[in-house]
Amino acid sequence: MRETLAPCLARLTSIRLGGTAIAELRLETEEDVLLLEERRKQLGGRLFFLGAGTNILAAEGELPVVLVRCALPGEPEVVGERDGRVLVRAGAGVPLPRLLRFCAVRGLGGLEGLVGIPGSVGGAIAMNAGSFGCEVGPHLASVRFYDGTRIREAGGEELSYGYRHMRMPGEAADYLVLSGTFSLTRKAKDDISLFMRHNFFEKKSKQPVTAWSAGCVYKNPAPDRSAGKLLEAAGFRGKALGGMMFSPLHANFLVNTGKGSAPAAFDLMRMAEEEVRRRFAIALEPEVRILS
Template sequence: MALKVAPGPKLSERTTLRLGGRARAEIVLASPEDAHGLADELARHDCRPFVLGWGSNLLAVDTDLDIAVVSLEAGGPEIVEQQACCDGRSGEKVFVRAGGGLMLPKLVNWAAKLGLSGLEGLAGIPGTVGGAVAMNAGSYGRETGELLTRVRLWDAKEGLRWIGPAQWSARYRSFAVDGVAPPWLVLEAEMALESASPEAVRAAVDANLARKKASQPVSAATCGCVFKNPEGHSTGKMLDELGFKGKSLGGMCFSPMHANFLVNEGRGTAKAALELIAKAREAVKGRFGVELELEVRVVR
């Protein structure tokens, strides 16, 4: 199937923070095999690829961008293999495959319905499977990278291929492919889950969702956590202590509910967001001697 090419969208209309200028084009891949023609299409538009799923965890500048938004059709999820557990536990190891464009909450709910355990800690994380892999998204003691067995990847140099754990490094909110510089695209991912009681898996998913709703501004126009948690520290607690909870600037604010969540109050700009972020980093460095590292991805 041929690639579909459309005019570039405004990222302010496609990101959860509601910020960002216009991309040069949008390229839609109906299947991973469509990636074979991606390099030629990017060269035609003289721009770099940028995969955009749900649009979470992004802070895009308000000027026009020299990117082509790459959108992936969902794909899956499906069970590809089942094996008896070999470590003495009951149940089975179940290998599942999901397309990079599949919404992560859909995968979590699908697994819960079938009684497949492993994804419960990812409940409530907005975004796609591809984005979860690329950021090694996680919460409540579980990270995406722990579950992965194979990833189908595309980059301009090597093209389309499957890679295994020996070829990547998954760290806290980071996923790097050995010998491959970004940009690269996650088109499919395979994960190892375990068979369990559907009732137990659903209960764990629901409990994690309730915890998030009680402590995070899940219904606000936010990009999620702005900063990573430095080892031994809680960024939210440090920012709260410094008075950043609810602090606003130019239509942007740190959430009154959780100080590490940046919120667009409806009239915010990327310039104001970046200025507020800089003020927070400076304050934390001055008080705690800690250099905050961004978790949100800035798109320029």
């Protein structure tokens, strides 16, 4: 286990905001996982499982958290077949785009709708990441995870998932994904590549994929009620405050224009939530994970 004291969240998150945590613990072996609770007691604070930091909005100041990041070896690999489907396992720390490339060059379909989503495999599983009608959950054959006490493995049929939510079996509300095994189908490589290329450029034309952001700020209230459309109708597309801005490309993306701050981000979000509630009687629920 590698340890760094007082890491800066602004350097560890895609939106480039946040203060300092107590420490960052990088897990290099599964045995490291079993030492987490003892080390947390020594350091103080609470554990916070951090993937690639692409959906995190952290407050400023000294935060009472110990960051846990998974650096276990575990590149994507084909591990077998079941019921005519190919099983691919990947470690939690593997970047999601790397997993998609691995599948594409081998003609393994099912996850290609996730193209353009940044972050890690572990974060994608924990959030049940989705795009273009594709979600992680239905393609999971199993997940290996730490529940705060021990390492466990759950089959896909044991998982409970919904819109941007994944729950493991048991009582633990928080958990750390160690690896996931995906159940995929054989498809023509050219078809997968064409689909991914088309969807990526479509996403790039409508979303600020290269900006400092944490992805979609809010969950869609309903399948037919887009958070982005509600924010746009409420006048927040392009709305800026203190270096933070709701993107002119897509109103549900909160962007750090370079000199933003966490207080400005929270103030702008509060303004947006209040206006959407006033106009449409809808309470927006954050999709980003707020760390304070």
